[in-house]
Amino acid sequence: MREGLVSRNTKETQIKLQINIDGKGDCTANTGIGFFDHMLVLFARHGLMDAVFEVNGDLHVDSHHTVEDTGIALGLAIRQALGDKRSIKRYGTAFVPMDEALVQVSLDLSDRPFLVFDACMTRQMVGQMDTQMVEEFFRAVAFNAGITLHVKLLHGSNCHHIIEAIFKAFGKALDEATKIDTRIVGVMSTKGTL
Numbered sequence: 001m002r003e004g005l006v007s008r009n010t011k012e013t014q015i016k017l018q019i020n021i022d023g024k025g026d027c028t029a030n031t032g033i034g035f036f037d038h039m040l041v042l043f044a045r046h047g048l049m050d051a052v053f054e055v056n057g058d059l060h061v062d063s064h065h066t067v068e069d070t071g072i073a074l075g076l077a078i079r080q081a082l083g084d085k086r087s088i089k090r091y092g093t094a095f096v097p098m099d100e101a102l103v104q105v106s107l108d109l110s111d112r113p114f115l116v117f118d119a120c121m122t123r124q125m126v127g128q129m130d131t132q133m134v135e136e137f138f139r140a141v142a143f144n145a146g147i148t149l150h151v152k153l154l155h156g157s158n159c160h161h162i163i164e165a166i167f168k169a170f171g172k173a174l175d176e177a178t179k180i181d182t183r184i185v186g187v188m189s190t191k192g193t194l
Contacts, residue, residue: 001020001022002021002081002083002178003018003081004076004081005017006018006077006080008072008073008076010065012057012061012065013057013069013070014055014057015053015069015070017055017070017073017074017077018051018052019044019049019050019051019074019081020050020081021078021082021178023050025044025045025046025050026044027041027049027051027052028053029052029053029055030053031055031066031070032055032057032066033059033066033067033127034128035127035160036066036067040167042167042168043167043168043170046096046167046172046175047175048171049174053070055069055070063128063129063130063133064130064136067130067133067136067137068133068137068140070140071136071139071140072140072141072144073144074141074144074145075140075143075145075146078141078145078147078174079145079146082109082178085187086187087180087181087184087186087187088109088178088180088181089181089184090110090177090188091106092105092106092172092174092175092176092177093106093107094168094169094171094176095169096166096168098161098162098165098168099158099161100156100157100161101153101156101161102155102156103119103154103166103169104150104151104154105166105169105172107173108147109145109146109178109194110147110148111194112146112148113142113143113144113146113148114142114148115139115143115150116150116151116152117134117151118152119135119152119153119166121134121163122159123159126163131159134163134166146194149170151166151169151170153166
């Protein structure tokens with residue numbers, strides 16, 4: 001099993017996070033932000049990864065530290081679980097519709113972190129989560145896991161639907177990129193390293 005276990009404690013957040021890339025999609029998430037918990041569960045379920053998110057953050061300030069630091073921890077756990085990335089497919093792309101919303105996520109487990117986030121939110125909040133934090137979450141994941149990540153909203157107006165489609169598409173694209181292909185000897189790179 002390819003697993004990552006991260007414990008991260010700061011003056012703003014205390015996080016224990018576990019992920020199994022070769023799971024079945026079982027997840028528990030306790031961040032104190034109901035909508036964010038829902039998104040993390042959707043990510044794991046559609047990515048067929050088992051995960052546990054235990055997060056205690058300074059929500060009396062706002063959701064920023066909790067969401068961003070969870071992204072940092074998830075990125076570190078993904079990096080840990082992938083190890084030397086031997087025989088993984090490396091690339092993943094998913095299109096996910098959610099009613100009127102359609103999102104594309106494409107990623108490369110290249111160890112060259114980058115984020116292109118092209119999804120404008122028309123509302124400031126969904127539940128208790130600031131919609132601006134969606135981009136911050138994925139930036140934290142990408143830069144700590146070493147992922148080149150592109151998120152593009154193709155259609156949509158309902159922020160709940162848009163964010164849900166993003167998290168599901170990220171899970172599906174990550175599942176595709178982390179699959180083992182026995183034809184790949186070493187890593188999928190002509191340089192011999194990622």
